[in-house]
């Protein structure tokens with residue numbers, strides 16, 4: 001069900017005190033994908049910190065070619081353009097940073113205990129609530145940019161999800177029983193993202209890694225990772241500086257994974 005908290009750039013900006021992002025916010029009724037719009041905006045010379053928000057997406061994209069369900073006026077669908085002065089191998093750090101910002105914002109705004117699942121899912125009560133799609137691009141002058149796309153299932157009802165996703169996907173409304181003011185949550189989220197990004201550029205990744213691990217229940221636990229068709233069992237130990245997941249296998253070997261699908265315990269992940 002659409003809610004009445006329509007996205008409005010000026011209202012969101014009233015609640016922000018931009019350090020690095022959010023001085024310019026563009027709201028669209030419908031986009032193919034806010035990440036695709038961000039690429040177009042970059043070509044047209046967009047500055048760091050531009051925020052693009054859509055009320056609905058016709059081609060919302062998730063990781064690994066999946067579709068991101070984006071019904072009108074129901075979720076938060078936004079992308080932010082960043083141009084951090086960092087080496088390419090450190091770009092995955094931005095995805096971790098965004099995950100920290102989302103989980104902080106959601107938990108503060110709704111008094112829930114959402115959790116991070118590596119590499120970039122936000123789960124509530126074990127089901128997926130939010131996802132992050134980071135993509136790398138360059139401005140026409142060659143300047144590197146990262147596009148952080150964030151989707152939050154806010155006011156989705158079960159009928160908004162395809163049947164096959166229902167066991168794995170949820171929304172804030174489903175979990176809390178209350179409709180969410182999407183505009184207010186978007187402003188809180190952008191505020192967290194802005195402050196974490198500002199601190200990251202000043203102090204580096206250690207604080208982000210610490211917060212990320214505090215918001216995840218997988219460390220010290222047995223996990224299963226499915227990667228390129230193979231299944232790896234082990235205990236999650238920590239994240240390294242490049243955002244890789246370190247796991248210790250039963251024979252004591254330490255592996256650093258840069259991608260994969262994680263599930264707690266020894267079952268294979270399904271979503």
Ligand code: BTN
Pocket residue numbers: 032033034035036057059060061062063064066068076077078079120121130131132133149150151152
């Ligand atoms: C995932 O978990 O698979 C990532 C989902 C990311 C969805 C967001 S919604 C806003 C932005 N635009 C997109 O097309 N995708 C991201």
